[in-house]
Amino acid sequence: MKVLVLCALVAAAAASPSWGFQNDAPPSVSTAQKQHDVNYLLFKVYEVLRDDNLKNLGATFDPEADTSHYSDGGDAVHKLLGELKAGNLLEQKHWFSLFNTRQREEALMLYHVLEHCNDWQTFISNAAYFRDRVNEGEFVYAMYTSIIHSPLAEHVVLPPLYEVTPHMFTNGEVIQQAYHAKMTQTPSKFKSEFTGSKKNREQRVAYFGEDVGMNTHHVTWHMEFPFWWDDSHEGHHLERKGENFFWVHHQLTVRFDAERLSNYLDAVDELHWDKPIKEGFAPHSTYKYGGYFPSRPDDILFEDVDGVARVRDMLITESRIIDAIAHGYVTARDGSIIDINNERGVDILGDVIESSLYSPNPQYYGALHNMAHIMLGRQGDPHGKFDLPPGVLEHFETATRDPTFFRLHKYMDNIFKAHKDSLTPYTKEHLEFSGVSIENIAIDGTLETYFEDFEYSLLNAVDDTVEVDDVDISTIVSRLNHKEFSYDIDVNNNNDHEVLATVRIFAWPHLDNNGVQYTFNEGRWNAIELDRFWRKLNPGSNHVVRKSTESSLTAPDVPSFQSLMQKADEALSSGSELDLHEYESALGLPSRFLLPKGQQNGMEFDLVVVVTDGEADAAVDNLHTNTKFNHYGYGGVYPDKRPHGYPLDRRVDDERIFHSLPNFKKTIVNVYHKN
Template sequence: MKVLVLCALAVVTAASSGFQSDSPPVSEVNVAQKQHDVNFLLFKVYEVLRDEHLKHLGETFDPEASSSHYTDDGHAAHALMKELKDGRLLEQKHWFSLFNTRQREEALLLYEVLEHSADWNTFVGNAAYFRNHMNEGEFVYAMYTAVIHSHLTEHVVLPPLYEVTPHLFTNSEVIEQAYHAKMTQTRSKFRSDFTGSKRNPEQHVAYFGEDIGMNTHHVTWHMEFPFWWQDSVEGHHLDRKGENFFWVHHQLTVRFDAERLSNHLPPVEELHWKKTIKEGFAPHASYKYGGAFPSRPDNTDFDDVDGVAHVRDMVIIEGRIRDAIAHGFITARDGSIVDIRDKHGIDVLGDVIESSMYSPNSEYYGALHNTAHVMLGRQGDPHGKYDLPPGVLEHFETATRDPAFFRLHKYMDNIFREHKDSLTPYTKEELQFPGVKIDNLATSGLLETYFEDFEYSLLNAVDDTVEIDDVEISTIVPRLNHHDFTFNIDVINEHEEDVLATVRIFAWPVKDSNGVEFSFTDGRWNAIEMDKFWVKLHPRENHIVRRSRDSSVTVHDVPSFQYLMDRTEDALTDHTELDLHDFESALGLPNRFLLPKGNSKGLEFTLVAILTNGEADAAVENLHTNTKFNHYGYRGVYPDNQPHGYPLDRRVDDERIFTRLPNFKQVNVKVFNRS
């Protein structure tokens, strides 16, 4: 999300600043030029800059030339330059992990420099300069988060990470083939397979955890809502960040279980510190520099990880969090009590479990999620005996490749459920929408999934020099998709005037892996959020038609690096406006992932829709005309006053409280897979 800086920024041109830049004045820098600069700053990031102007900037720009070009008086720039001059920064061509404290601090120093740049010349000058002097992984992370959050980069679209740093998304065997193609100057396409073999049951759902669009969604969420965010530093609050953390991972977990059910597998079992990690994992991937990602054998017991945590520490932290849920409050650092037995409690609990800088007491409650990622990622070499690099769990780009990721999040999801189930169920009065009745709920179009081939470039995967021409090298991977379909809802508005309604659509499997029908309360906890949107209901009959491709839960595929470059250069050459608004957010799930895979006989789901009072729900105005992706909040404001998953977020002791509501409707549908 591009956030607005709260202070007024003076518009100062490069000519008056004394900066070594021949860029146009900041007032003349249009979106196409910014997109061009971002494209080339991230293109071949391990090699020299391929744009002559940016290359010149990288060689001549002085980050400390004028503090007036920063909103923090240049403090971040001075701090980073001191680290650079003192030789303390991580060397180039070395692995980078956000979970490494020192490496994260260095990346965030660059992020702060970019975020506090008051004009585009300063932003791009710093980016070009530090691209030449900082570790490439730190640079990429800082650039992505800065472009996401800076007021200067609104409407700029980031290229897909799987084409910027392909090693994190592509099997080593394919990378080796790409190097051979480059050395022999042979235009090539290579087929990628999912890791493992069919002897491993987990391989049957690898298409979900290893989907590069899903990986992009996961890492993008953690860039939009980073655990390191501090309001006092950023000058901006991320609304309901802890609740968003809960919901995004809850949805990944229930969707993964739906994929397992589609493939005749039981739901994923939760991981626990005192239980054996049954499934091993061999990533079949390597760092660009630094060796292969470590493997983990089957049937591994958790071991202490040197310099990170003892297993007993994790058990203690878990116990403190469960005690807080049982008591209904968190104890803050100053000893005060933070009540969590209301609809805002999930937000506090999410901050505690992650733990983000928003946690009321990270010293006492620890960082269950963040530490668990490192603990699990290091089980292949917990004591550093083999000096292995970080595991896939220590990168948000690669974490979901490991099936243990979902076991880890099932474990935390069950903790969240303890809290949610401790809350008082909704009453009929809280759930009803007087004067509004759903007459009919149906779908049109096939609820049918299929696998298709997707191609992406490996141009940035191989070493390069300016003297050697590029040759097209790409890989083809299978991915899940589904046919377009629509939700059709017939609604009666008995009022004499228009009313604003929130339409909420969910689906959960009718039966579990043993063929036992889910109770309503278990079903709603396994509910996949299909859509949420706002409509104006006119008096009497209303027919709502909602296309699957318009779901607020999903976004378009990120366009290819080449597409972004071609569109950008066309706009600059033709002096036309660059319009990439369809791709400005990569925060949601890929829109081809809205439906679970299903199976050849048709996997049966309970589809439910509920209409609630939009005026009471809305946290911002004109939501029914909104076209921006804001499912997790836009510009720091979450649009819905109700909790994520409402009204299915609390336990249901008697399903009749829902089934007898006029504003609620449920039907059974089947999802087919024709692969």
């Protein structure tokens, strides 16, 4: 209680025009206090604040009282308050979509206010003030992106989105049961089923597209690398953003194909603008406010979407991008030529296809990805006849629930493939690591997948009031996991000195659904990246052991909302440090998702290990000791100079080149699935 009283005193001083520390440096704030503030700002976001200090700030704070606490002199807060006072902002208790231009602009107004705060007190004061006054969806998006990008929140862990906005991750039938449990004050746990029925073949892989961890991975990536990012406003560049866009969606696409093969389905076909959309989709989910997510029947043809785009516009945009790949360059706004016929061309192409604000010519090349999401999401009501809310494709949280998401991205992935295949293949000289050879690779443990039950809270799903006590309400979903295992890799360093090595591990299905073996060139494009790490190799024999739990491509489950609240409050009351460093980045795939689902009798995968020259690869120093660098970098710095997927990112005309490399090794492994 002493902590709360002290916080209230600080807040009262901060709420006054003098800010309480005008002539002194702002008081330092512990990580535990920051975590506590973020927890309660996002807790029951559709209801009143449940923290007295934050509630007081929301009622008494004047955002314009002292603009010296903003790095932009208060420009962002003046703009947002002007729109608020004019009644121009979206009302509360209304759906929010990032693909809605005006709603995105409003969310970014709040994001820029928070990003320009010079100290934590200013940050949370604005957050508490605007939480009561702006649309809840816009508030959540602004909070998450600002926490991700603001140095003020460096060690804060964001609560799992599926517990902050459960409606976006949970079937509507379960939400209705949760309301009944709340009204009757009955603690309850409900089993969640995936959408559809066994009559729908796509139901076999619903566990992948509807996995709440994978959904969180997808939306988190788009918050880390948002398409609206403007260097001139944000103050720094997102390194290799376009290439990251290509690679994260390429990996989702090839991983989905592997899941399909494990369930005796063909790899997914790409989407075509002039052919029927084969699979319909009934989301079985509902907005918190705004009705049910729209459904789409089977075998419908694309229609023009009023106010968005015509089908022929999408075909024209596609053809312009294909022409750029054929020519080996894109044309910038000023008419200049930008060469893409090189290893960095995919970065430019990714910016063009998405299109982000990094695109050199969005007026000519359009925004194929973003517009396609809207076009596909609106096919249930393309002319607005029924005034339906946006479809699942218009939210990054829900997009992968629709199997057509993967058809859409297979379509775009094939465009990227056309570019990658136009590049000159690597030669043996490009790929060799002088003096280094892989002698053996083996797996310690069984590659075994299984389904487990996972429980998460629905406390934030139901309407609430301070007069009625909470009861525990949760849902249990089935999710994919795997046994832990290790790679055992024996490497010889025949040099007379220590060398830094990059170890790259990939796997692809050995056979397609017809039992036909993938060629090396087909396989390498379908390769799932399992790990990438750096090791110092001593002269002579080196035995490298790498645990599956150490993969740089995955992230552990973030603790539950209640657990985060408990940990932060305990640290505050005891005055101890709050250490949640292993959960700070939720950017990777869930750790339990490292392996594709196997089959009962084993599913064969080609496992590939490549050891490359770490000194030539490394973009930063001491990578072999740094544990902060994940798949997409750390703090805006990308650790690897090589392209994503190297050395399997270019076409292979003669696989004997790879088989003759001492620093390359391939074997066949079996992934089993335990029912």
